Amino acid sequence: MRVICNGSEQDLADGATVQNLIEQLELEPRGLAVAVNDALVPKTRWSLAVLFAGDRVTVIRAAQGG
């Protein structure tokens, strides 16, 4: 199954969760916020949030800026 994460395509096993995606991308989870199809998925629910083919996943973190 394929999802779009921050604009680029990612291959995932069927039934994969947000948690699986973050692990697969080797991202440090601290300081991240994740939204699926423009809806926030709180960190506490990452392992419950199953992704589906075509889902748009946004992963953000704070960065420098005024």
Place this chain on the structure above:
Amino acid sequence: MSTFQNVLDVMDWDQISQAIASKTIHDVDRALGRRSQLDVDDFMALVSPAATTRLEAMASLSRELTMRRFGKTAQLYIPIYLSNECTNQCVYCGFSAENEIARKTLTANEMIQEAELVRSWGFEHVLLVTGEDARQVDVDYLVSAVELLRPIFAQISLEVQPLSVADYQRLLVAGATAVYVYQETYHQSVYKNYHKKGKKAIFDWRLETPDRLGEAGMRKIGLGCLIGLEDWRTDSVFLATHLRYLEKKYWRTRFSVAFPRLRPHTGEFEPKNPQSEKELAQLIWAYRIFDPDLELSLSTRESADFRDSILGLGITHLSAASRTDPGGYTTTDHSLEQFSINDDRSANEVAQAIRAKGYEPVWKDWDAVLES
């Protein structure tokens, strides 16, 4: 709802009195030279004894600020007393419940007669005044009075018993645009000595009235202390604090301050803390400098000379030709009056005096043409 009571709770009368007394000429000069809006601390300096050597500078700045904001105009209004019935016992007031005077509440017909007479003198802004007796003068009575007089005047203001938010909204809908409610004194611990019985004896209910007016969306709220009860300097600092609080919270509303002064030896209540005319002038200038947009109103309690002289130096609103008894314009017997007046000139005479100073008498505050 948080109200001014929350602010008052942390204010201490004696501390503030001392702070005023300790102000120096440098504090006064700093207040006079402030580039930004003055704060209450500056106001304390301006009403302090130290400022009495800066009266000319205060008058000059006050004149300049008044001119800039209000131009060369003086707004005229006249009170119509609708009723002198009252359940309060206030030691200084002619309407006090224990006074054995004839009591009267105007009928609709009598109201119209009074209204048409004062309208014929030129007045378009009228202040409806009552005592506080909700059995005789309830909100229904007041609403009908406003509705009845609405076609005759451009503007109707009220000085009546404190009401609820809902009642004020009814009056607003009926066409009232301003309500004046004077705290008399902010000295909470002695308030009861002056207001012994009736609803006016409840300090908080009265204190929170401007909050209820602001909540209701009243266009103008009038504040005042009865000068002569407690130390006028301290009371005015409380009032200035109240004013600043209200201005920031109810920023859509206009504010006005009046200076009802108990004059000594007039056969009325003998004031414990009388204020001289010089001190009254200082107080007027302090308010103007503290708040350049504030409407400052002076009644016929003051003499013609004082009123004519202070015009343009800070005062923007004057009552004229006033009677303080219900039906006072259409009768010649004035035994029902609340207090005796000190400027008994006719409306025309007052207007002429204003013109003689190069000012324009304005008979109405605003035009209601755009209001529903």
Place this chain on the structure above:
Amino acid sequence: MKPLIIAGHSFNSRLFLGSGKFSSPQAMLDAMNASETEMITVALRRVDLQGKSDPMLEALKNFKGQLLPNTSGVRDAKEAVFAAQMAREALGTRWLKLEIHPDPRWLLPDPIETLKACEILAKEGFIILPYIQADPVLCKRLEEAGAAAVMPLGAPIGSNQGLQTRAMLEIIIAQSRVPVVVDAGIGAPSHACEAMEMGADAVLVNTAIAVAGSPAIMGRCFRDAVSAGRDAYESGLPARHAQSAEASSPLTAFLDKL
């Protein structure tokens, strides 16, 4: 200097620092330390999936003050609400600099969308500091909508033009019931000092410090300017013109004749 209180939180510094435009993380750290700021704004960015973490944010790990995430990049209230939720999740803070500028050229804030977003976000418990035009009525409306402070601009962002909106800022400061933080346009310590002398509660500075020859020195200069201006305001500035001796009393003579 009295502490600055926003939403019940107390700050000893009245200088907010923007974290953008620094040449290196070290330069930002140096400016942060020298300025003694207790409030630093950060933006939200999509994570670079190639794995590089933002070294700037690493640098902020040891910052003891309050991080203030902003919503820059959003164009309307709906996007701002979403960005705010993401910011709260990412940084674990309810603090938010609400900024909505649909205009990419001048980055001028949209007042209508900002008010809309503020109304929604206040109900969700955010501590909102909206970046807005120096519009006194808008400031009162935002205050009523639940803003914890207002951040009117002094001049277009990044323009270093100083307090071009001075007359409006004076009104805002005079009537605000929440702290007023002058944001944008402050290009020199003298501008910051001027804002504080006027009675502003704080200033936010970014470009002027970030692009200085030495951000550390400039950070210190702003620290000093802000505290000097605030102290001057609190201690009461002297009169504009000396009171001249009163030889005559044309306006008060009537008082002696009464």
